[in-house]
Amino acid sequence: MKIKKGIPIYDQHDKNGFYGGKFGGNFVAEGTLKPIQDLTKLFAKLRKDKKFLAKKEQLFKSYLGGETPFFKLKNLTKYLGGAQIWCKDVSSLKGSAHKGYHATINALICKMSGRKYLCGDTGAGMFGKNLAMAGKHLGLKVKIFMGTKDIARQSVNVKFMRDAGAEIVPVDSGSKTLVDAVSECMRYYVSNCETTHLAVGSAIGANIFSKICVYSTSQISIELKKQLIQQFGKIPKLKLINVIGGGSSALGFWNEFIDYDKKHVELIGVEAKYAAPLATNAKLSILHGAAQYCLTNKDGQISPTHSLSAGLDYPGSSPMHGFLKDAKRARFTFASDKEALQAFKLVTKLEAIRPSLEPCHAFAECIKIAPKLKKDQIIIVNNCGEASKDKKIFLKELGYYPS
Amino acid sequence: MNNLINKTFLKLKRENRPALVTYTVAGDPNKNQSLTLLKKISKHVDIVEWGFPHNCPTADGKEIQNSSYRALENGIKLNDIFNLVKKYKKDKNAKPLILMGYYQMVFNYGEEKFVNKCKQVGVDGLIIVDLIWPYNKKFASLCKKKSVCFVQLIAPTTTNQRMMRIIKDSHDMIYYISMLSTTGGKLKVTPKTILKNFNKIKKINKNKNIVVGFGITDKTISSLKKADGLVVGSALVKTITDSLNQRRDPLIAAEKIVKKLKSKII
Structure with a gap:
């Protein structure tokens, strides 16, 4: 399965709506x-x-608030002592998410x-x-x-x-x-x-x-590409980490970078542990009008999922992610509820950002891999949602909610 | 195609009446009762549709959803359904049987394996709600090879040009969806409009048997008897649900409503 050069990920389908000949459709x-x-x-x-x-x-620009910021998480980088950790803070949009x-x-x-x-x-x-x-x-x-x-x-x-x-x-x-x-x-x-x-x-x-x-969420990577060039004068070696429920923010965060070699720009998708069709090699199935990797039982019924995060509590995944997986362009892993909560604790202790439960899964992966990487390596996490919607859950699970 | 569905329509044409087609869900309320119920109503029905339940039924209204969830909770599996069909086909009142459901179940089982199994147990036709033309071309030809009638669907939004192509690729029976709705919706178009669309399809090829479904109840059925067949699904399934809720025998209630429906079209 091959990705065509110079074509946005969402336009890589055939006339019947299939990506890589087997994902999607109608x-x-x-x-x-x-x-x-x-x-x-x-x-x-x-x-x-x-x-x-x-x-x-x-x-x-005027309704959603324009370009979202891109900055280094200096304290988290220092604390983990490995790769540089940067944040594309999409949660600063009006509406607090991508x-x-x-x-x-x-x-x-x-x-x-x-x-x-x-x-x-x-x-x-x-x-x-x-x-x-x-x-x-x-x-x-x-x-x-x-x-x-x-x-x-x-x-x-x-x-x-x-x-x-x-x-x-x-x-x-x-x-x-x-x-x-x-x-x-x-x-x-x-x-x-x-x-x-x-x-x-x-x-x-x-x-x-x-x-x-x-097409719409790709705004994230259009901005990021510009910001990277402003910051580094080029597209440096990167790891782009994004949480995946259905997969809309990750695809938008990655779209402008799919043409790069994976050694240059690595794409890492993080699912919730018990809702992880991509990371756990689920079977190709038909759900909600499209063929995709989806959690099912032996008879073909859609399986129940669990995640503390409502945005990730979904058995299927975008057909475009199935395509990126089979084309070996992106790699998929998962984080547990507990790891996401721990990530929230650490990130909010060290930094001013307040990621919702969903992007906390991406931060959990970042926390796992950053210490093992060299200081010249760059990780960017898409902080795709703001935490105040989850205040009740954090209070219950952690006993506090940071100011 | 040498198929029981075709033969049934030929026979009914001589009797000058439409086919009464029922839809119930295999495995509801449980495996054995769903089979007994099917046998029982078969005395009065011309063609039976049997739903193979899926837990993500995006085109079904509340009644068929409830029935499907009930069947799944009681443990029905695709292979159980094939076994039940085999048993049903041995019954003296057995009628042509059409299995109906969502493509995920077929896809998961394997298209070819599914069709072969259908042939082996005596399934006469298939309706796959979300495998529409032209995406169903390959699957429809697999069915044709095994003399299993693949039923194409036509809706009020189907354009004329598309309609012609669908009819050209169709087998003996076509299903006309009377209105834009999930199953079980109240009839929101007039019988006159439905018959007008029915005639439009018929004009393209008068040899195809067009059944009309969605919104058919004992109140609406007689106004549509010019169609080649009429499908009653949700109204029948609701009867089963209601009797279960009232702790009455669903078999008796189902037979009663089917008899009533039949009386309105002969």
Whole structure:
């Protein structure tokens, strides 16, 4: 399996929507095919449309807050005594996570397609929150599907969504978490696809949905590349560490670097220990409209997962990650709940950043490998979410929440 | 194609009535009862659809979801279903049987192995909800080789050009989804509109048997009897759920509603 040079990761699929000939595709109900094809055509047009691109630029800049900072974590570097550790602080975006990018783009596409209704799924509530905000900003009616277990554990974001005027549809079936929220949102789309735009919360779903997502989050690596050149005058030898739930932030963080040799820019994805289809070599399966590595049982049923982090509590993974895995471009590993909590303790003790549970998994891997590396090595961690949504969990698990 | 489904439609054409097609979930409420239930309703039904449950059913409404989860909780596996089909096909009232479900289950089992197994136990047709044309071309031809009818789906949003291509590649039976909805939704289009679309498909190839499904209940069925067949799923599955909740025998309730449905189309 080979990655084509000079083509963004999200455009590396064939005419049937498959990456590397086997990941992705369009396993959807007949009724939704026409709306999906219409959206595909519209998106292809918008990507080249000056008005759309100007609006995108303007929203990213003035609404989301513009370029996110890139800086060295000096104290953590010193403490671990190995590689230099840098942070791309995506959590500083308005909306506190990378989800701001594809929520905003989806709201803009919805608006430009002439639709008034926007629906989406959420696990940790970051996508829901950002979709609610972007919908409000652009005058759209927003419906968010969220598992009842996640509504309870991410109540801060739930309140935020409600305050922004979104309707929250609680999903009580199956796992009561993200996997069933996505299913329920897709069911809603099956019935309402002619009037409603579907925004899938990660780089998952039928081809066009994952494509729009990564097109949007790629803003992260576009900025980072510039910042690296400003800082180092070139692209130095790097290790880019990112947490993976569905995989939207990692793909955005990596997109501009996939052409580099892996000895030059190494891509490391970190999943949650009991929701790690990529790191544990799960079987290729069909979930939510796409072929992907996914945790299943012998009979093909989707397996239950566990993670303290609602954003990672998902059995599948983006088809694009399956592609990067099989092409041997990225390497995937996992961190446990405990390791993520320990990472939070250490990082927040030494640094001013406050990573949410999701990026704490990436920091856990960074803490593991940094001491073994030489001082001229550079690790960059994508701090893709801000912690205040998890305050309750940290208080319960650690007994404190840093100021 | 030499297939029981085709023969059934030929026979019904002579009787000048549509086929009554039912959908129930294999393994609900449990393995044995689901088989007994299927045998029992088969006396009144022309073609039976049997769902092989998946725990991530993205196109099903609450009723079929509940039924599927119940069957899975009671331990149904794909191989159990094949064994039950084999037993069913030996029954004197057995009708043509169509297995229906999601592609993940087939993909996981292996396409070729799945079709061979279907042939071996006597499955007459297959509906794979999320394996639509043209992505189903290879699988449909595997089915054809084994004389298993692969049922193509057409929806209200299917464009004319696409419809023609789907029909060209279809086998004896085509499933027209009456409205944009998950299963079990209330009929939100008029029978007139449905029949208009039905006729549009029929005009492209009058030899294909078009069954209509989604939103069919004892209230709506008689207005659609000009179709070649009518599928009742969620309404029947709901009857089973309701009787279980009320601690009544689901078999009796199911037979009663099927008889009632039949009486409205003959």
